[in-house]
Amino acid sequence: MFEFVRKHTKIMMILMFLLIIPSFAIVGVDGFRDIGGGGAAVAQVGSHSFTQADWDAAHKVDVDRLRASMPNVDPKLLDSDEARYVSLERLVRERVMSDAANEARLHTTDARLAFELQRNPTIASLRTPDGKFDKTRYEQLAASQGLTTDGFENRVRNDLTLRQVESGVAATAFSPSALVDVSMKAFFERREVQITRFNVSDYASKVALSDTDIEAFYQANAPMFQAPESANVEYAVLDLDAVKKSITLNEQDVKTYYEQNVARLSGKEERRASHILITAGKDMPVAEREKARERASDLLLQVRKSPGSFPEVAKKNSQDSGSASRGGDLDFFGHGAMVKPFEEAVFSMKKGDISDLVESDFGFHIIQLTDIKVPKQRTFEELRANIESDLKGQQAQRKFAEAAEIFTNGVYEQSDSLQPVADRLKLEVKNANLQRQTVSPDNTVLSNAKLLEAVFSADSIEKKRNTEAIEIAPNQIVSARITRYTPARTRPLDEVRDAVRNRLIATRSAELAKKDGSEKLATWKSAAPGNMPAAIVVSRDQVQSVQGTILKAVLRLDPVALPTWVGVDLGQQGYAVVRVNKVLPRVPAAVDAADQERKQYAQWLALAESDAYYSALKHRFKVQFKVSRPSRNALSPQVAVE
Incomplete structure (x- = not known):
C-alpha cells in the first residue's frame, strides 16, 4: 500500500520490530538506569537523563535481539543512524510509560503474571512429556538472561504493567463500518493515466564531453572517486563452539549420560x-x-x-x-x-x-x-555423537565465563599479538581486509560496528595493538589487531577516468531528460499529442509496474479539473510526464478482504490513539531529545503539478 514500505521493506521491518517489541521484556527498563555513568545527556524525561552510554547499551540490546531472530539481516541497516535513533526513541518511550504506570499506580497481580507465563510459548515448551514443569530448564532460561527466576518474573511483571498504560487507550479506538468504508474507498481510489517516460539512456548519445569537462567534474566530485581507508587485520573469536572444541569428555560420563537418557534420546x-x-x-x-x-x-x-x-x-x-x-x-x-x-x-x-x-x-x-x-532403543554407539555434543554444549555454557575472562585479560596483557591467548584457548587466528564501512552478511563478526570502530581508532592505527575484547553477540567476543593500515586516498584521474566519464554522462543525460520532459509538459497541457501511450488504471493496490515515485505523485494530485498533468523528476532515471484522465472508484473488496481491511483499519486507529496519548505523555513528563533526528539520505521526488 505505502510506497516507502514497499520499497524499503527490510528497513521498515527492522524499525517496526524495534518499536513494537519492548526490550524491557529482555533487559528491563531498570536494566538501563544504571548503565550510564557520566557523559552528556542525549535525552531527558523529567529529571532523569539518558547518557550516550545508556543509548549505546539500548541499541546493543536491539541489535543482539534482531540478529538472534533475523540472522541474515544486513548489518549496515542495524548500525545506521536511523536504527540507532529508533533505539533512543524506544528507550525514552519506555521511561515515559514507566513513569505513567507509577503515577497511575498500575500493578500486575500474581494471578495475572501466572496466567501470562503459562500461555507464553517459551515457558510452555519447558514442560516434560508427562506434563510436569521442568524447573531446571526454567532456571537455565532465566540465567541465560543474567537473571534468577524471581528476577525474570519481576521483568515480565514490569512488562505487563507498562503495557496496561497504552492498552487502555488503544482499546477505546472505535472504527464503525461507515468510517472504514469511506476511508478505504478513498485510500484505494483509482486513477486512469497515460505516462510518457523520458529515459536517461535515450539522451546519452547527445552528451558531448571534453577533457576539460571530465577534469572539472573530477575536481568538483573528488570524494566520489576516493579509495576508502582499509586495514589488514588478524582477529580471534571466542564463542561456545570454540569452547566446545577445547573440551575433552570422560568416557564414563558419556556412558552414564546414555544410561540415564536413552529413552528420551531414542525418540x-x-x-x-x-x-x-x-x-x-x-x-x-x-x-x-x-x-x-x-x-x-x-x-x-x-x-x-x-x-x-x-x-x-x-x-x-x-x-x-x-x-x-x-x-x-x-x-x-x-x-x-x-x-x-x-x-x-x-x-x-x-x-x-x-x-x-x-x-x-x-x-x-x-x-x-x-x-x-514404540521407538526402538538405540545403541550407545548410535547415540554417541549426539550425547557428546549435548555434554560439550552443557560444559561450554558453564566454562564460557571463565574462558571469556582469560580472553579479555590475555588480549590486554599481551597486546602486541593474539597468538598467545589463542594458543591457550585453542582458538584460530584469522586474517581479513577491512574497510571502515565493511558490510559482510556472511560474517557478522567483521561487520560489527563496535569492532570496526575499535579497529579504526587512532590508537589502534598508530600502535597496532589488540583491540579490547568486544562482545558482538551473546556468548561471542572478538579481538582484532591491525597488521597493515592504508589511509583513504583520492585516486588519480587517469585511474578513474572511465568512471568519471560515465558518471558525468549519466548526470548530463538526466538533466537533458528533465529539460525535455519539462518543456513537453508545458506544451502538452495546452494541446495533448495524439500519440501518447495507452491509458492504464493504477491504485495503491494495483501499481501496474509503475515506479513508486510516479504513483505517489499521481495519487497526491488533487483531481479538481480533469484531465490534468503532472511532471515527475526521476533523478538519475530521467523524467516522466503523466496525464490523469479519470478518477475511478475502487474495485469492491471480496468479503474476506473487506473483513481484513476492517481489522487493519482498527489496528491503525488503535496505533494512532496510542501515539496521540504518548504525545500527551511526552508533554506531561517533559521529554527532551538532546540530539537531532537523522535526515534520510534519499531525496524526496521533485513533482511539478500543472
Missing part, C-alpha cells in the same frame, strides 16, 4: 487414533450442549456394538471436517500434539480400545486407538 512413543467429534463449544447453551452429548452417546453405543464400523460411522457423523473423510483417522502423533483431555485418553488406552466420551473445548470425542509405535 518418543507415538500413537495412531481415529475419532468422531460432535462439536459443542464451551460457549454453547447448556441445553444444546446436552443434546450434543446425547448424540455422541448414541454413536458411542453404535461403535462399541460394532467396532469395525468406526470408520464408516465417523465419515457419516463426525463434525471434524479434516478427518471425517478419512474415517476419523488422525495418523500418528506424540505427546503435546493434541488438547490435554484428548491426549490423556489416547495414551491411557490399549490398541483397539474405544474410549468413553472425552470432553474438550471442541466438544465430545469418541476415540479408537488403532496403533502404537
Whole structure:
C-alpha cells in the first residue's frame, strides 16, 4: 500500500520490530538506569537523563535481539543512524510509560503474571512429556538472561504493567463500518493515466564531453572517486563452539549420560487414533450442549456394538471436517500434539480400545486407538555423537565465563599479538581486509560496528595493538589487531577516468531528460499529442509496474479539473510526464478482504490513539531529545503539478 514500505521493506521491518517489541521484556527498563555513568545527556524525561552510554547499551540490546531472530539481516541497516535513533526513541518511550504506570499506580497481580507465563510459548515448551514443569530448564532460561527466576518474573511483571498504560487507550479506538468504508474507498481510489517516460539512456548519445569537462567534474566530485581507508587485520573469536572444541569428555560420563537418557534420546512413543467429534463449544447453551452429548452417546453405543464400523460411522457423523473423510483417522502423533483431555485418553488406552466420551473445548470425542509405535532403543554407539555434543554444549555454557575472562585479560596483557591467548584457548587466528564501512552478511563478526570502530581508532592505527575484547553477540567476543593500515586516498584521474566519464554522462543525460520532459509538459497541457501511450488504471493496490515515485505523485494530485498533468523528476532515471484522465472508484473488496481491511483499519486507529496519548505523555513528563533526528539520505521526488 505505502510506497516507502514497499520499497524499503527490510528497513521498515527492522524499525517496526524495534518499536513494537519492548526490550524491557529482555533487559528491563531498570536494566538501563544504571548503565550510564557520566557523559552528556542525549535525552531527558523529567529529571532523569539518558547518557550516550545508556543509548549505546539500548541499541546493543536491539541489535543482539534482531540478529538472534533475523540472522541474515544486513548489518549496515542495524548500525545506521536511523536504527540507532529508533533505539533512543524506544528507550525514552519506555521511561515515559514507566513513569505513567507509577503515577497511575498500575500493578500486575500474581494471578495475572501466572496466567501470562503459562500461555507464553517459551515457558510452555519447558514442560516434560508427562506434563510436569521442568524447573531446571526454567532456571537455565532465566540465567541465560543474567537473571534468577524471581528476577525474570519481576521483568515480565514490569512488562505487563507498562503495557496496561497504552492498552487502555488503544482499546477505546472505535472504527464503525461507515468510517472504514469511506476511508478505504478513498485510500484505494483509482486513477486512469497515460505516462510518457523520458529515459536517461535515450539522451546519452547527445552528451558531448571534453577533457576539460571530465577534469572539472573530477575536481568538483573528488570524494566520489576516493579509495576508502582499509586495514589488514588478524582477529580471534571466542564463542561456545570454540569452547566446545577445547573440551575433552570422560568416557564414563558419556556412558552414564546414555544410561540415564536413552529413552528420551531414542525418540518418543507415538500413537495412531481415529475419532468422531460432535462439536459443542464451551460457549454453547447448556441445553444444546446436552443434546450434543446425547448424540455422541448414541454413536458411542453404535461403535462399541460394532467396532469395525468406526470408520464408516465417523465419515457419516463426525463434525471434524479434516478427518471425517478419512474415517476419523488422525495418523500418528506424540505427546503435546493434541488438547490435554484428548491426549490423556489416547495414551491411557490399549490398541483397539474405544474410549468413553472425552470432553474438550471442541466438544465430545469418541476415540479408537488403532496403533502404537514404540521407538526402538538405540545403541550407545548410535547415540554417541549426539550425547557428546549435548555434554560439550552443557560444559561450554558453564566454562564460557571463565574462558571469556582469560580472553579479555590475555588480549590486554599481551597486546602486541593474539597468538598467545589463542594458543591457550585453542582458538584460530584469522586474517581479513577491512574497510571502515565493511558490510559482510556472511560474517557478522567483521561487520560489527563496535569492532570496526575499535579497529579504526587512532590508537589502534598508530600502535597496532589488540583491540579490547568486544562482545558482538551473546556468548561471542572478538579481538582484532591491525597488521597493515592504508589511509583513504583520492585516486588519480587517469585511474578513474572511465568512471568519471560515465558518471558525468549519466548526470548530463538526466538533466537533458528533465529539460525535455519539462518543456513537453508545458506544451502538452495546452494541446495533448495524439500519440501518447495507452491509458492504464493504477491504485495503491494495483501499481501496474509503475515506479513508486510516479504513483505517489499521481495519487497526491488533487483531481479538481480533469484531465490534468503532472511532471515527475526521476533523478538519475530521467523524467516522466503523466496525464490523469479519470478518477475511478475502487474495485469492491471480496468479503474476506473487506473483513481484513476492517481489522487493519482498527489496528491503525488503535496505533494512532496510542501515539496521540504518548504525545500527551511526552508533554506531561517533559521529554527532551538532546540530539537531532537523522535526515534520510534519499531525496524526496521533485513533482511539478500543472
